[in-house]
Amino acid sequence: MTRFDAADPADRRKLYVDAITAHRQRGSGFVTLEVDDGALATADDEPAIDGSESATDSEHDAPDSELGAPWIQFGDGLINLDCTDTELESLKSVLGEFPAFKIDEIRRPDDAEGINVHVSAKADPNRIAQCLDAIFRRVYELPSEFRVWVVEL
Structure with missing residues (x-):
């Protein structure tokens, strides 16, 4: 891999493919993708995906700052992520559009948000x-147009 970040939607998807491919070729345990903190400041200013209302007008807030910048890990056919209860409901909705993806495990650690x-x-x-x-x-x-980084490969 020669680049480790992308902001344009098409470039991000290519970055994910490149990172997954590099992860598999290297035989690493997982690849970690993390959102640039700058995206969190602008998340409330962007219109909703369907264009109907802005994120500040919706029932959902910007990403929960207590959980920090959103991240996703991928390894051995498994996606790992942290979310809030509200985000979990959104995740279930998203996965409904991707039939090959199923929630395997939900953990609510006592010692973590x-x-x-x-x-x-x-x-x-x-x-x-x-x-x-x-x-x-x-x-x-x-x-x-949020920026995502490959922070571990």
């Missing part, structure tokens, strides 16, 4: 990339 979710992702890298971007955009309510 939020919920840890494991999602089975038995699909090709392109389909996984589409799902990852949908999760970032819709579950965490990020603007269309």
